[in-house]
Amino acid sequence: MYRKRAIIIPARYGSTRFPGKPLVALNGKAAILHTIDAARKVGGVDGVYVATDDERISAAVEEYGNKALLTSASCRNGTERVAEAASILGLDDEDLVVNLQGDAPLTPPEFAVKIFAFLGEHAEADVVTPVIKCSAESYLRIADDIREHRIGATTSVFDARNRALYFSKALLPYGSSAETLTELPVYHHVGLYGYRVRCLKGFRELPVGPLERAEKLEQLRFLENGRAMYVLEAENDGREFWELNNPDDVAHLERALPTGKPS
Template sequence: MSRKRTIIIPARYGSTRFPGKPLVALNGKAAILHTIDVARRVGDTDGVYVATDDDRISAVVEAYGCTALLTSGSCRNGTERVAEAASILGLNEDDLVVNLQGDAPLTPPDFIVKIFGVLDERPEADAATPVIRCGAESYLRIAEDIRNGRIGATMSVFDSQGRALYFSKALLPNGSSVETLFDLPVYHHVGLYGYRVRCLKGFPHLPVGPLERAERLEQLRFLENGHAVHVVEVDDDGQEFWELNNPGDVSYLERALPSGEPLRSDTDRC
């Protein structure tokens, strides 16, 4: 039996950090639709789905010609929502799923291809996620957000084998600066995850630890429960990667994204 490769985009309306952000207009088009476009540009997949608990998001997604899966309002984070969606789809334990977060419309499709590739090549990896090495501009932007109390980028540190050691909303490692970036690199975590379905389906049943609660980062649940998360360094090819975390990110994303386009018809399905 061949292994399926599926992209699931979790999206909820009631984000505590930025309510309604999947439907925020970016150049005249809802943010979630820009993210669907990213997924559609990835070749060799068995389907693209949006997992949501909100009828408003579902209606916009379906009108764009993509399938929305209605999931429970009790899901605590995107990974739990993706796990439920994988069960709805009846995916097998050896299948692979990429969680493309709905607030990351600048994600290059090649990042998704690389995550699928890592899971194919490294059977010991329960999950995989990409990072970008910060340049001076992105480092200063992240540092400014932290100084101003804005919850924004996530940072990552990992071992010599590429296994994640920690993720944080704080700048890591401590002591880094623009002047030390060459010798002490800083890595910006991209909100994109790949999982083996057998690991993904077990995620909602893992205990939530103090690190996940403190950082409010779901990927720490894997680390706190002994699962191997492999980190993949990717190249942004000169385009600074940024997510829709705060209302102030809208203007930046609009400069980086193409203009809106007409909605696709129901006959053009994901």
């Protein structure tokens, strides 16, 4: 049976952490457009869509030649927005969706390729998300964000079957350091999720637990409600990966992204 494969990029203007960040210029081009560029490099996809509740974002995306889907302003996070977009598109239960975060333009396209492949090969998996091992440099950058009370990267721990145990804005596991990463690796969660559409249905109605409220991490809703989320360890071949979480991240992303204004 053929399964449609779609990439949906959730983008919200009114972020409490960094308002307007999808339209923040990175080397003369809006961040959301850089993310679209990354999504367009993924082969075998039936469509790339931006799901937003903001006319400014929608206009910028459409002007760039990409499809925007207007979703409800009541969506509380990207997964709820992706779920609504999948419904608008009329996707079937067994179709596959990758949620590519609009604030993660440095996401390697092959991560999405691997997610689609994993879902295709593992019928038991409804949700999968990638992680990469922290380098000493990225570990220290996360630690610096925590020390300066900035909302930064997310780390993850998982079991021997690669099922997620927890995600946190803290450095996991406790006791790790930049000097102990070989013996005690720290995994940086990449803001990318793959779902079977059936898993998205009803997500909004699942109870929001205390862990999701405390960490402000939507993926914890799956874990707090007993749903299995698989973690896929990915290799980034030494390339830099960082998300646009704070204004301080702009300069760092600009060093890693190509220059040029939107076409």
